[in-house]
Amino acid sequence: MPTEIKLLKGLKNILENEISSNFSDKSIKYGLEKALAVALKQFPLWNGFWTQKVLDLIKDYSKRTYEERAQAVVRIKDIIERAIEFYTDENFWEKSVQFAKGVGPHRAKLLNRLEIHTIYDLITYYPRDYDDRSKLKKISEIKPGERVTIKVKIIDYEETKTLYKKIPIIKAKISDNTGWAYAVWYGQKYIKQVLPPGTELLISGEAKRLLKHIEFENPEYETLDEGEDKEFLNVGRIVPIYSLTSGLTQKVLRKIIYDALTDYSIFLEDPLPKYLREKYNLMDKPVSVWEKHFPTSFLTMASASKRITFEELFFLQLNLAKKRREIEELSAPVFNIQSELVEKFLGSLPFKLTKAQEKVWEEIKKDLSSGRPMHRLLQGDVGSGKTVIAALATILAYDNGYQTAFMVPTEILAEQHYNRLKNIFEPLGIKIALLTSSTPKKEKTYIYLDLAEGKLPVVIGTHALIQEEVTFKKLGLVIIDEQHRFGVIQRAKLWKKGEAPHLLVMTATPIPRSLALVLYGELDISIIDELPPGRKPVITYLFSKKERRKVYSFVEKEIEKGKQAFVVCPLIEESEKLEAESAKKLYEELKKFFPRFNIGLIHGLVPREERTRIMEEFQKGEIQILVATTVIEVGVDIPNASIMVIENADRFGLAQLHQLRGRVGRGSEQSYCFLIADLKGENAKERLKVMVETNDGFVIANKDLEIRGPGEFFGTKQHGTLDVLFVDLTKDMKLFEIARNEAFEVIKNQNERIEEYEKVLLNKWLNKYLRGELKEIVL
Incomplete structure (x- = not known):
């Protein structure tokens, strides 16, 4: 943008000349206001709103006082210098937060803890709540226990110390025209210098009764001696409340964000096309960001939230719409769906497919024979029979001469799938192999060779499948189980190992629906909403920690009847080592409690061979109780195991508890799940009661989403996508559907209503939202 930069440098020279001429308004012909107005016409408004800010600041310049002119010119010069940076630096918004006003290296480290790394992170670090301090009260109107804001004058001070630690207590007598009260600060001797007697100020805090008088402890305050038009950040307004970290205070963070908004928000481009903003009455982006942080009213704050939510949803859906269009334009292997091998397999099953399974299989067959790549999400509750559907698709691929890659997130699940599918495929003459990081090197070499030469039709594995060494001769079907455990890039890496292979994504x-559309909007969705006949719902009980002995007494009686039990140890986030130690401790405890029973232990650090042996012994009934971590969350199928005990159940999400409970109830016997939890926590009992009341995974999933939000729904943060979401999908569903429809419409109709500059902005901000992981859309 050489023209814009040249103009900006020229404007900077004009402003420097005006400063040299002592703000005479004679440094340029026709005056400074006219010169700036003419020059700024060269900059389109969509480049940011800084041009309008400059015009506002320079208005009526010739009529102003010397001080007003000086103030305006210095501020405009700052804006022009930042505009030069905006036009020359492609990474303007990625600049380190360290360089924001009032930050520096030390505070930057504190902000980094809050995932604030850049200037853009800072201005979009939105409040978690608000405190309405806009309504002033008189001292005479205050009731103890109220949070209030009052306008007072400091009368005088008393200074004492606490009895034991001798911490200074600064006690200010404050007054308005209706009465007097006290403001008390602990350990803040400087208050007397900052707020000398006679200072007028606004104070906010909780009013407490002290004998006959009202007292405020460590209240927030702002002085009034700088003029009534001062911008208050901490009192006298609707005040933002941010999530903090040790070393940062609300007051400091508010000031940092306020200064950053002042310096940078005018350079925010609006990536939403104008017709959408007008159609849905959406605020301009800079206004919405300001109003989200420092709202003028709760009404404007709600409008700002609507705008921010819409934008995030729109761009997420725009990416999915673009991916869907790209998929629809590809050619894929056309499968002949008339298969004797499939019929042979169906005939060998000891049960009939449920109606829901039949419906889903018909949908998948239609995809596989369409000539377009299948991109389908298969959802089903625990034990609904998704594996059978995956087996059918794999057999059909084999019968059409294509290979299948089946990727799962954990070695235990890979081994479980491998053992089950091996029993299905070998009688049909279909060769299958298991590939994980634990697969011996020599065996891996043979698998790589057989896949490349097309001699191996089916491979099941973990992330090992996406390594560069893995190549396929004719990959026609990719199946990914427990998709939420994989990132977008991992899924794409496996898919790209074939030429537009069919993709079946499964999740237990x-x-x-709302979250499925956000995460997998480019996929068609199939749901198995029916369990096989004869399954008895698992009976779930909730017990406090004090009642553990009752639970284990029941377990003992059931094992004496020949049953088996899982005991899942407390979840320890982000530490497989600590989780393993926790499981070992519980294992030792239960060995003492059940000396007559054989107890096994399994966790993520147990070597593969030992893990396989333990699972085989449990499967054969040689182990009666299996102590485990969440490695057994999915895929483990032991029909004789009828008891699930989950320790510290309050540490798990509902969806994860439902998965764990799904490890039992797979046979014809009545099964039980015992949740042992700390029920003192906020809403813990209410939340876990959902597990007692229903076995319906979709009901539980909706509740879990409502309670924990999308980012933590799966028990772990998503790779990218949901970390940026400011959205509450349980409340914003209508807005989501509008944003989704508009995004798909943009792609479908080739953007007839979108200006060329708006297409540039759409591409630029789409990549920003997706953190640069995905290539730009072709508009």
């Missing part, structure tokens, strides 16, 4: 974690 039921996902609410």
